[in-house]
Amino acid sequence: MTELERLLAIEEIKRLVARRVRALDARDWETYQACHAPEHVSDFFKDAGDRDAMMAALRAETAGVTSIHHVYSPDIAIRSDEIASGSWTMEDRRYWLQDGDEHWLHGWGFYHETYACRDGAWLITSRRLERTRVEHSPGSKRASST
Amino acid sequence: MTELERLLAIEEIKRLVARRVRALDARDWETYQACHAPEHVSDFFKDAGDRDAMMAALRAETAGVTSIHHVYSPDIAIRSDEIASGSWTMEDRRYWLQDGDEHWLHGWGFYHETYACRDGAWLITSRRLERTRVEHSPGSKRASST
Amino acid sequence: MTELERLLAIEEIKRLVARRVRALDARDWETYQACHAPEHVSDFFKDAGDRDAMMAALRAETAGVTSIHHVYSPDIAIRSDEIASGSWTMEDRRYWLQDGDEHWLHGWGFYHETYACRDGAWLITSRRLERTRVEHSPGSKRASST
Numbered sequence: 001m002t003e004l005e006r007l008l009a010i011e012e013i014k015r016l017v018a019r020r021v022r023a024l025d026a027r028d029w030e031t032y033q034a035c036h037a038p039e040h041v042s043d044f045f046k047d048a049g050d051r052d053a054m055m056a057a058l059r060a061e062t063a064g065v066t067s068i069h070h071v072y073s074p075d076i077a078i079r080s081d082e083i084a085s086g087s088w089t090m091e092d093r094r095y096w097l098q099d100g101d102e103h104w105l106h107g108w109g110f111y112h113e114t115y116a117c118r119d120g121a122w123l124i125t126s127r128r129l130e131r132t133r134v135e136h137s138p139g140s141k142r143a144s145s146t
Numbered sequence: 147m148t149e150l151e152r153l154l155a156i157e158e159i160k161r162l163v164a165r166r167v168r169a170l171d172a173r174d175w176e177t178y179q180a181c182h183a184p185e186h187v188s189d190f191f192k193d194a195g196d197r198d199a200m201m202a203a204l205r206a207e208t209a210g211v212t213s214i215h216h217v218y219s220p221d222i223a224i225r226s227d228e229i230a231s232g233s234w235t236m237e238d239r240r241y242w243l244q245d246g247d248e249h250w251l252h253g254w255g256f257y258h259e260t261y262a263c264r265d266g267a268w269l270i271t272s273r274r275l276e277r278t279r280v281e282h283s284p285g286s287k288r289a290s291s292t
Numbered sequence: 293m294t295e296l297e298r299l300l301a302i303e304e305i306k307r308l309v310a311r312r313v314r315a316l317d318a319r320d321w322e323t324y325q326a327c328h329a330p331e332h333v334s335d336f337f338k339d340a341g342d343r344d345a346m347m348a349a350l351r352a353e354t355a356g357v358t359s360i361h362h363v364y365s366p367d368i369a370i371r372s373d374e375i376a377s378g379s380w381t382m383e384d385r386r387y388w389l390q391d392g393d394e395h396w397l398h399g400w401g402f403y404h405e406t407y408a409c410r411d412g413a414w415l416i417t418s419r420r421l422e423r424t425r426v427e428h429s430p431g432s433k434r435a436s437s438t
Contacts, residue, residue, distance in 0.1 A: 022235060071219050072363065075310040
């Protein structure tokens, strides 16, 4: 792999992750799913299983919720022409109605991801969320996952 | 256009947008104007007209206001050696005095922009703001645009 | 320096700064120190002196504090194959206990940094924080620096 190819791979992975978080907040599930390899595992949905199980769990968890996900300062390491890993600083917000009142969650942390290149396109193969802090509205009944 | 030229164009456009938001919050109008092509149209100032009309509307709207604009996770597509487009996740805050009290606006959304390369320099040619959510201080009399 | 080498240097500096802020919030002082050249000077610790004095002042300032630092929209200029400068939009949050109550600071601004390449690795040589706005919890006894 040349240095130019490495830079191209890094830029493609940054765009992949940008698409992932925008598709999540726009509830564009087709795009969201296409960002992930079939064997993808997210730690917060790991009991669910692979990508397709994650999609079902995610649709259920985000129903009736407005979400805002931000990702900052990527540190992408290309391990080979088929394998890469990356860390991102993240922040998320969620808003929903509960017993007629708006409730919210506001969280911060780091995403640790792995990526694979398949047929020339990079895909996400795993994601782990390391939390720094989570705040909830008083009386919130939602968990801090996702 | 080679792959190297494409990467160089992407980096230049990222720097252009970074300069744009920093110049906005620093009220450096000369730099701000120079980031845009003369025919630039922003959707929230589209009734005003092109770049110079936008500048006048922007100066009026930001008078007496402290603003903070953040842009995240760019997805830049180079269409040709003269045309590009990009999406960014964004967040903005504004603070101002109203009847002696500090009021504020806090918003989230996506910027959708187009760019053109003129004489070797990339310029912004259009910007559309797609809002995810806007919060206002109680009693705020300001619109959510910009 | 070729255009490819310039792009590689920009990406390395972005990763360096990403590592710096993640190490700060994770209190990984070994990584944090290794991001800076020995002669590094931060304006908010400039009375302390160089890098090693900064480290001591930083450990003291962050004891008992949860911090969250975000950096956005880098504008990196490579001056030569050994010298570079960069501006970032930033946001920081701090939380700590004071007389049994949780207090906080929330700030915004710009980082202005310089970098040097030593033995093939880019290091931070100076950092200046230009503040846009700082908010404190009522009764907070902490300064707005760092």
